[in-house]
Amino acid sequence: MKLVNLKDASQQVSFVEAVKIGLGRQQGVFFPTNLSKLDKVDELLDLPFATRSAVILKHLIGDELPASVVNEMVTRAFNFPAPLVKVKNNTYCLELFHGPTLAFKDFGGRFMAECISLFSEGERVTILTATSGDTGAAVAHAFYNKPNVDVVILYPEGKISLAQQKLFTTLGNNIHCYSVKGSFDDCQALVKEAFLDDELKKTLGLNSANSINISRLMAQVCYYFEAVSQLPKLEREKVHISVPSGNFGNVCAAMIAAVIGLPIARLSATTNQNDTVPRYLKDNEWQPNTTKESLSNAMDVSKPNNWPRVEAMLVDGLYAKDNFFSRSVSETSTTEIMKALHVEGYLAEPHTAIAYQGLKQDEQGDGTEIFLATAHPAKFKESVDKVLGTNIPLPPALSDALAKPCLAESITADYAKLKQAVYQKLNVGL
Numbered sequence: 001m002k003l004v005n006l007k008d009a010s011q012q013v014s015f016v017e018a019v020k021i022g023l024g025r026q027q028g029v030f031f032p033t034n035l036s037k038l039d040k041v042d043e044l045l046d047l048p049f050a051t052r053s054a055v056i057l058k059h060l061i062g063d064e065l066p067a068s069v070v071n072e073m074v075t076r077a078f079n080f081p082a083p084l085v086k087v088k089n090n091t092y093c094l095e096l097f098h099g100p101t102l103a104f105k106d107f108g109g110r111f112m113a114e115c116i117s118l119f120s121e122g123e124r125v126t127i128l129t130a131t132s133g134d135t136g137a138a139v140a141h142a143f144y145n146k147p148n149v150d151v152v153i154l155y156p157e158g159k160i161s162l163a164q165q166k167l168f169t170t171l172g173n174n175i176h177c178y179s180v181k182g183s184f185d186d187c188q189a190l191v192k193e194a195f196l197d198d199e200l201k202k203t204l205g206l207n208s209a210n211s212i213n214i215s216r217l218m219a220q221v222c223y224y225f226e227a228v229s230q231l232p233k234l235e236r237e238k239v240h241i242s243v244p245s246g247n248f249g250n251v252c253a254a255m256i257a258a259v260i261g262l263p264i265a266r267l268s269a270t271t272n273q274n275d276t277v278p279r280y281l282k283d284n285e286w287q288p289n290t291t292k293e294s295l296s297n298a299m300d301v302s303k304p305n306n307w308p309r310v311e312a313m314l315v316d317g318l319y320a321k322d323n324f325f326s327r328s329v330s331e332t333s334t335t336e337i338m339k340a341l342h343v344e345g346y347l348a349e350p351h352t353a354i355a356y357q358g359l360k361q362d363e364q365g366d367g368t369e370i371f372l373a374t375a376h377p378a379k380f381k382e383s384v385d386k387v388l389g390t391n392i393p394l395p396p397a398l399s400d401a402l403a404k405p406c407l408a409e410s411i412t413a414d415y416a417k418l419k420q421a422v423y424q425k426l427n428v429g430l
Helices: 017-020 049-062 067-077 105-119 137-143 163-168 184-194 200-206 212-227 248-259 276-283 305-317 331-343 349-362 376-387 396-402 414-426
Strands: 002-005 009-013 028-033 084-088 092-097 125-130 149-156 175-181 239-244 264-270 370-374 409-412
Touching: 002 163, 009 017, 017 049, 017 105, 017 212, 028 305, 049 067, 049 212, 067 105, 092 212, 092 239, 105 137, 105 163, 105 248, 125 137, 137 163, 137 175, 149 184, 149 414, 163 264, 163 376, 163 396, 175 184, 175 414, 184 409, 184 414, 212 248, 212 264, 239 248, 239 349, 248 264, 248 305, 264 349, 331 349, 331 376, 349 370, 349 376, 409 414
Parallel strands: 092 370, 125 149, 149 175, 175 409, 239 264, 239 370
Antiparallel strands: 002 009, 002 028, 084 092
């Protein structure tokens, strides 16, 4: 498999190289030079989740890894379900929060950990990642106590829920966390600057676990096939999927699934008030605004890293522009949809509510509708209870984490200070 740097087409790498490099030259993301169709998709949908996922990932990766190795990696990574829940009529919710950290990023984080463990061949690796909420926990748990791997996580101070934060800042050992005085975009900018620092990259064996990394993105392709596989066969035509979108990795994976043969007729990449992409699609001007805080904090992103991948597929005609939608949902609408879904008997946190609203904004009155639940409602207990007047019980994973002390250090959004702090933490001489 060959992947090209979307900012520097002269840099073409293998899958293994792309996973190990993370981010390409000029901060470009890697993307496959060719996305071929899968054979016999209907038969593939009849297979069990892990078995099917191994076939999909082997197809995407190509001949670099033996099928038996991919199967073993997937079996270890995808050892929890992704149920499709009927909400009403032809509307379903794909619940992606049944993994160890109660969020969709468990799928990508765990598969990436399998890849890094295999590809590093015992050499030192430092995972540097920024999180707007759920990535931190998924990556931290996936790499926790992995030999020869350190994880450095940056998150915007005071701008993610306490439950999200405690799931990764309480682990310690090889997990090192920093609360950054600023926004998620500030955290992401620090990560990008680190990847331009050749000395730091070489010294630490630097890699990223954001959806920048192609292994995470490819893992996410698999659960879209799982969603459609759970539909009655007569409901698999004209499927419309709505994805709550911040960094645009999740909807990018959905588009890849469609390109390689999954029958997704329409895609909605629905954002909160951080609406860079909806405005860009409307006026063709890329003008990120200052990031705004919202109830759906994991989507508080103004400069989505994965948009170049999505745009590449749209520009190349791999997915029809007329079947791709991106609109923003206000804070008021978010709470109203949470209440409406609750009346329907479905408990949704803010990100899930935004995905549901995307269906309603873009529906065309035909086909089957699927919206994504990307996190367990209890991860946003404070806001959900306030909006809905509920008292959500905490799953053990959350109650245990909340009882532990936070081990994160606070820093300013200054790259030199971050570098110094990380070197000291990892006992590396400056």
